[in-house]
Amino acid sequence: MLEKEDLTEKILGCAFKVHSKLGPGLLESAYQACLKYELEKEGLLVESEVNVPLKYEEINLDCGFRIDLLVENQVVVELKTVEKFNEVHFAQVLTYLKFTGHKVGLLLNFKTKSLVQGIKRFIL
8 A cells, every 4th residue: 555645646647748749628527537647547546526415403314515536545646727725625625625534625726727726735
């Protein structure tokens, strides 16, 4: 099993590859499918659109939210295609980490000229 830091570096390497080949301007779903493909080529276990149940008082929701990608059951990856990140995007990833119990999250924005400008790492 890879250490979380090595795992996030591998995820970012694949994200850079996808972004350099495709560039900005596509739908989030296109980047998600291509990133999943690249990660699986690296031998990583990747789940996409992971339904996460949510309990609120007496209400049980089978799907309170969906994680874009969950890599090696350790790293939550949320993809965006937005002009720039805002506080709600950060809060979204932190909420996902809180409700899943995972400790590491990556927020990736593919609508940037350089992907370096579209990366935010979260560690709880």
